[in-house]
Amino acid sequence: MKTYYNPEDLKKFSKIGELQKSMADKFFSYYAEVFKEGALTAREKSLIALAVAHALQCPYCIDAYTTDTLEKGCDEEQMMEAVHVAAAIRGGASLVHSTQMMNKIKEISM
Amino acid sequence: MKSLKAQLHSLADPEEELAILEERHPGGSESSFQKHLEQIGLFPLRPTPLQIFQINLGKMCNQVCKHCHVDAGPDRKEIMTRETMDQCLRIIQSESSLTTVDLTGGAPEMNPDFRWFVESIREIRPDVTILVRCNLTIILANPRFNDLPEFFRKNQVEVVSSLPYFTAMKTDSQRGDGVFEKSIQALKLLNEVGYGLKDSGLVLNLVYNPSGAFLPGSQSELEAEFKKKLWDKYGIEFNSLFTITNIPISRFLEYLIRSDNYESYMEKLLAAFNPVAAAGVMCRNTISVGWDGYLYDCDFNQMLDLKVDAPKTSHISDWNSAILSTRTIVINNHCFGCTAGAGSSCGGTIA
Ligand code: SF4
Ligand code: SF4
Numbered sequence: 284m285k286t287y288y289n290p291e292d293l294k295k296f297s298k299i300g301e302l303q304k305s306m307a308d309k310f311f312s313y314y315a316e317v318f319k320e321g322a323l324t325a326r327e328k329s330l331i332a333l334a335v336a337h338a339l340q341c342p343y344c345i346d347a348y349t350t351d352t353l354e355k356g357c358d359e360e361q362m363m364e365a366v367h368v369a370a371a372i373r374g375g376a377s378l379v380h381s382t383q384m385m386n387k388i389k390e391i392s393m
Numbered sequence: 394m395k396s397l398k399a400q401l402h403s404l405a406d407p408e409e410e411l412a413i414l415e416e417r418h419p420g421g422s423e424s425s426f427q428k429h430l431e432q433i434g435l436f437p438l439r440p441t442p443l444q445i446f447q448i449n450l451g452k453m454c455n456q457v458c459k460h461c462h463v464d465a466g467p468d469r470k471e472i473m474t475r476e477t478m479d480q481c482l483r484i485i486q487s488e489s490s491l492t493t494v495d496l497t498g499g500a501p502e503m504n505p506d507f508r509w510f511v512e513s514i515r516e517i518r519p520d521v522t523i524l525v526r527c528n529l530t531i532i533l534a535n536p537r538f539n540d541l542p543e544f545f546r547k548n549q550v551e552v553v554s555s556l557p558y559f560t561a562m563k564t565d566s567q568r569g570d571g572v573f574e575k576s577i578q579a580l581k582l583l584n585e586v587g588y589g590l591k592d593s594g595l596v597l598n599l600v601y602n603p604s605g606a607f608l609p610g611s612q613s614e615l616e617a618e619f620k621k622k623l624w625d626k627y628g629i630e631f632n633s634l635f636t637i638t639n640i641p642i643s644r645f646l647e648y649l650i651r652s653d654n655y656e657s658y659m660e661k662l663l664a665a666f667n668p669v670a671a672a673g674v675m676c677r678n679t680i681s682v683g684w685d686g687y688l689y690d691c692d693f694n695q696m697l698d699l700k701v702d703a704p705k706t707s708h709i710s711d712w713n714s715a716i717l718s719t720r721t722i723v724i725n726n727h728c729f730g731c732t733a734g735a736g737s738s739c740g741g742t743i744a
Contacts, residue, residue, distance in 0.1 A: 354603065
């Protein structure tokens with residue numbers, strides 16, 4: 284069956300350099316640098332990545348960071364809370380725009 | 394839950410396991426463990442001086458963990474006899490390079506001669522580290538085990554215990570219902586006699602292994618997390634956390650196949666192959682003795698019935714150090730579990 288998303292494609296991610304090597308190299312080295320232990324632990328970064336993956340609804344990233352957070356010792360509860368953070372920000376981002384709507388209502392209403 | 398053996402499961406047969414490890418290996422024989430060792434000049438794999446003597450006192454256990462590589466459980470009756478223990482004692486006495494005697498099982502404490510054996514080892518070799526791989530719940534399983542912490546203390550035994558996570562949900566899903574709570578109680582009892590406390594000299598180490606088809610994360614980060622959580626929630630202290638990779642054999646192999654994770658798990662192990670970890674695999678400085686006295690390069694080979702490649706000295710009664718020290722270590726694709734990432738051994742990471 285043909286589908287747009289195939290889990291096998293995640294393994295081909297590193298091959299994007301075949302079409303544009305220098306940019307891919309820079310991206311992957313930047314990526315590696317970002318996820319290193321720093322002011323945030325590698326575990327905290329992985330949970331952020333899991334939340335962002337859900338906000339972006341990227342199935343590859345969801346697979347990758349579900350595994351990565353489990354490997355880093357997060358449990359299901361922590362992972363679900365991270366997803367709720369993403370959901371809250373997404374929901375909040377919609378709702379907070381309603382202030383613009385409310386402004387506009389005021390502006391054009393008698 | 395029953396052991397694979399009691400279920401008459403085909404994977405209780407080591408030959409069946411080896412067939413899967415060879416025939417279903419991603420990349421086939423071209424990417425075998427042997428090929429990987431050849432590429433880094435480590436094949437044939439040879440031992441370094443013998444330091445660790447690991448003895449499996451029997452397959453009997455009060456638990457039936459889902460990932461158990463021993464396929465242990467209450468329905469397993471294989472147990473080491475005092476006669477075989479006597480033969481082990483002779484070797485422990487004569488092999489002066491030994492630094493550690495590592496007692497495992499099953500639940501080693503369930504062997505009726507366990508206490509006699511520990512005391513005898515302590516008597517003949519006051520200098521060696523005696524490790525007991527204690528599953529914690531055994532301490533509370535029966536009143537006759539309640540004084541184990543005190544017994545361990547008296548004999549200066551180092552305690553190594555599995556705790557897959559610091560919450561009940563994950564621990565119980567791997568080790569059985571109620572195991573987490575009992576493990577916490579047992580850890581408190583060990584702390585009470587001084588185990589795991591700073592400067593007490595009584596060592597209590599914990600073992601973490603992933604509860605599923607993924608690899609363990611950084612040992613130091615997980616240790617920090619476990620220390621904080623166990624202390625904040627339960628006031629429990631311990632010395633070190635060892636992270637161990639699940640080896641694709643026995644019940645964990647059965648899980649991988651049943652859950653359709655076998656190929657992707659092996660691919661993960663292959664992709665994470667680390668030559669530094671390969672050079673430090675534990676079989677190089679270890680001999681593992683089975684409950685029936687046969688000798689193996691490690692506990693995993695023991696479960697696959699891969700005896701040491703030295704037919705004249707494959708049983709403890711025929712021990713010959715000269716031959717053993719020049720043997721070739723028996724390997725197969727399950728060995729990728731020892732060489733992934735930071736590596737894995739009974740003492741945690743390698744590289
Ligand atoms: S406690 Fe250890 S030996 Fe017993 S079933 Fe669990 S993993 Fe196996
Ligand atoms: S499984 Fe055993 S023989 Fe293979 S590398 Fe690991 S310790 Fe050595």
